[in-house]
Amino acid sequence: MLSKIMQDALNAQVAMEAQSSQAYLAMASWAEIQPGLKGVTNFFFKHADEERMHMLKLIHFINERGGFAVVPALQQPVLTFVSVKKAFEELLKHELAVSNSINELVDIALKEKDYATHNFLQWYVMEQMEEEKLARDCNDKLEMIGDDKSGLYLFDRDIMTMEND
Ligand code: OFO
Numbered sequence: 215m216l217s218k219i220m221q222d223a224l225n226a227q228v229a230m231e232a233q234s235s236q237a238y239l240a241m242a243s244w245a246e247i248q249p250g251l252k253g254v255t256n257f258f259f260k261h262a263d264e265e266r267m268h269m270l271k272l273i274h275f276i277n278e279r280g281g282f283a284v285v286p287a288l289q290q291p292v293l294t295f296v297s298v299k300k301a302f303e304e305l306l307k308h309e310l311a312v313s314n315s316i317n318e319l320v321d322i323a324l325k326e327k328d329y330a331t332h333n334f335l336q337w338y339v340m341e342q343m344e345e346e347k348l349a350r351d352c353n354d355k356l357e358m359i360g361d362d363k364s365g366l367y368l369f370d371r372d373i374m375t376m377e378n379d
Contacts, residue, residue, distance in 0.1 A: 224283075
């Protein structure tokens, strides 16, 4: 059985994953109307789906442990970006915030002596490591590319085969 503290903290994470999904969906929609960004567009759509999956995983866990998962209200995400680079900078910032939030959850689980939740959260710890790395790799590449259009063309092509799951 989840403690009230643990349940509230997990529900806050449900909201954060939902908001992440919404933020990446907005990036995808923006990318889709830019010329020549098919790879980037697919990447953001796929990433938005993943965040929804992270949210669903939490919802099932909370409910299966005798709690009640609360479906959150969503805020309007940022809709437009001055460049692909800016969008990916936002993505990295967002992922770092998610990692902090997961770390705090792990801390709460230990304080509550909730080892089942602690164990469950390890999947998110690993997932965040991968997502941070992916976001950093994209940012590093875009930094190198700068304003070079042919570099961006190659980035868009390469991102189709980059790990994003
Ligand atoms: Fe990319 O954040 Fe979910 O966990």
